[in-house]
Amino acid sequence: MEVPRTTQNEAETPPRGSRAWQRRQRVAHILAAAEAVFAETGFEGASMSALAAASGLPKANLHYYFGTxxxxYTALLDSILDLWLSATDSIRPENDPAEALAAYVRAKMHWSRTRPFASKVFANEVLHGAPYLGSYLAGELRSLVREKSRVLEGWIAAGRMEPVDPPHLFFAIWAMTQTYADFEAQIRAVLDRPELTAQDHAQGTETVLRLVLKGCGLRFKAAASMGASMGE
Known part of the structure; x- marks a missing residue:
């Protein structure tokens, strides 16, 4: 069953302390708690009782704000998609290809580090056939990839980057960046870490940037600390 997408975002931030502001804060709190529950149990495994317990609110409050x-779940997916779509803002015809793609990769890696549950919720949804996001994937996401692919094709035609297949470049970036959230347990095991450190994420970011930018024939400049460790 696919539920039509609705957004929780509002055009203007309500005055602090107002009822509208309090409502937005409460909704954000519920969504943050729900993100962890849905990431760990999936949609089917989550119950309103568990979601309420995670948020520290009565179950009636969740029904009041969301109904079902x-x-x-749909509101949470909306918030995740809004976050990720904003990461593509740098990919514009007038921007420098290296800087634009680097900004995109850094944004994706940032969200994998700071919002790992968000990535896992999305991954679970897709792995189960995207029952709630099917039309979004075939509609808005397809349109976005086509739009940004045209930007890359323009850069390629102008000789500003090496020829690559734009959609498959996006697929590769998604896979490389989201693995730090979706498969964190695997990475921790291989690196022998109880949890991934800021340095691990920094090294991961620099590696992904190197692969993407050099693979597109674009300049890559390692961060000073990374350059020293890599012999730059």
Whole structure:
């Protein structure tokens, strides 16, 4: 069953302390708690009781703000998609290809580090056939990839970067960046870490940047600390 997408975002921030502001804060709190529950149990495994317990609120409050588990889950997916779509803002015809793609990779790596549950919620949804996001994937996401692919094709035609297949470049970036959230347990095991450190994420970011930018024939400049460790 696919639920139509609705957004929790509002055009203007309500005055602090107002009812609208309090409502937005409460909704954000519920979504943050739900993100962890859905990431760990999936949609089917999550119950309104568990979601309420995670948020520290009565179950009636969740029903008041969202009505159903499906509506809460859809609102959470909306917030994740809004976050990720904003990361593509740097990919514009007038921008420098190296800087634009680097900004995109850094944004994706940042969200994998700071919002790992968000990535896992999305991954679980897709792995289960995208029952709630099917039309989004075939609609908005397809349109976005086509739009940004045209930007890359323009850069390629102008000789500003090496020829690559734009959609597959995006697929590769998604895979490389989101693995630091979706498969964190695997990375921790290989690196022998109880948890990934800021340095691990920094090294991961620099490695992904090197692969993407050099693979596109673009300049890559390692951070000073990374350059020293890599012999730059």
């Amino acid at each position: 588990k499906e509506a809460l």
